[in-house]
Amino acid sequence: MQSVAFSLPVLADQTEAVRFALASCWRGPRREAFADARRRAGIVREAVWIQPAAVGDVGVVYVEADDLAAAFAMLETSTEPFDCWFRDHVHHVPGGTFEAFFGATELALDFDINRI
Numbered sequence: 530m531q532s533v534a535f536s537l538p539v540l541a542d543q544t545e546a547v548r549f550a551l552a553s554c555w556r557g558p559r560r561e562a563f564a565d566a567r568r569r570a571g572i573v574r575e576a577v578w579i580q581p582a583a584v585g586d587v588g589v590v591y592v593e594a595d596d597l598a599a600a601f602a603m604l605e606t607s608t609e610p611f612d613c614w615f616r617d618h619v620h621h622v623p624g625g626t627f628e629a630f631f632g633a634t635e636l637a638l639d640f641d642i643n644r645i
Contacts, residue, residue: 530573532593539586544579547588550618551577562611569607570600 539547554563567575574593579586594600604612 530593530595531597532574532591533597534589534591536580537588537590538584539579539588541585544586547618548579554615559611559614563615566604566607566609566612566615569609570603571595572600 553559567573572592572594574591576591578589580589581587592600604616607613607616
């Protein structure tokens with residue numbers, strides 16, 4: 530299983546819109562479409578936190594999949610209506626492409642009690 534975490538700046542006037550969009554995917558009317566998109570991409574876990582910071586809010590994202598590159602490529606190119614809607618939101622983030630997120634991280638610490 531591969532995993533990646535990354536952070537993204539949330540534009541100053543967009544925090545509530547981001548919260549609303551994510552809530553619609555987690556517990557709202559887009560829940561089924563979101564789950565279907567993640568199944569098609571092979572994503573088994575995805576979590577997003579909104580963290581206040583001195584420079585403004587930051588989105589902290591964690592994703593797990595067997596093949597992250599394939600998962601992000603599918604999300605970046607899919608023509609399914611939900612995927613297009615979600616991608617439109619992501620592209621409003623500075624540097625907002627799925628492949629850019631995947632390639633931009635460096636694992637600096639990975640502790641897992643189950644691997645000791």
